[in-house]
Amino acid sequence: MDIKQSDTEIKQRVFFALSDPGRYKIISMLYHVGHEMGCNELNQHVEIDKSTMSYHLRTLREIGITNTRTQGRQKYVSLNIEKIERLLPGLLRLL
Amino acid sequence: MDIKQSDTEIKQRVFFALSDPGRYKIISMLYHVGHEMGCNELNQHVEIDKSTMSYHLRTLREIGITNTRTQGRQKYVSLNIEKIERLLPGLLRLL
């Protein structure tokens, strides 16, 4: 039940993701460490409330620029670098 | 009476500018035509209400990524490409 999205629409959503300080930090952090991070590990670096963090991570997931892996009661988030690079090559280097 | 802004803050504002369909079109249009455009000329390509257009152009001006020149009763808008390129090199090519 997905509504088809043009590349431009997705680009705009990526820019939207990067327009909030919290999300910018999350994305930047994930990119620069270069591997997945646990949510609490993220929380140590990006100090926002855990429910706010969850809210932002859901936004990023819905845009489709993060992947989530569950192991036990921990969740690990990583950037979908391929997708971002395909859509906006070179963008991540600018953060 | 300006509050000092970090590069990161300005980047986030540029991304915010690009997150709205109308502003995205304005910026993209200005970049691709490669020269300044009159507001009504812009309006022909980006069909939004004139007051909405004015609202968006003010936003872009406040972020500092456009220049405005007045001649008679016409206003001409152009992209501050140097500033954008200095802050986010290569971004404009991606639009």
Next chain:
DNA sequence: GATACTGTTTGACGATTGTAAAACTATAAA
């Protein structure tokens, strides 16, 4: 002068946003 044109500002409106407390789900440990 009056009129037409270009763009801004104001005001109102519904919609969306980011935040955080609280309740909740699911898993792990005791």
Next chain:
DNA sequence: TTTATAGTTTTACAATCGTCAAACAGTATC
């Protein structure tokens, strides 16, 4: 089973956002 931990969802709230009609300001033309 009970307790602790990790993260989500719900709910509520203030703040901001994008839109448009209306009134406005400045300039050009008649």
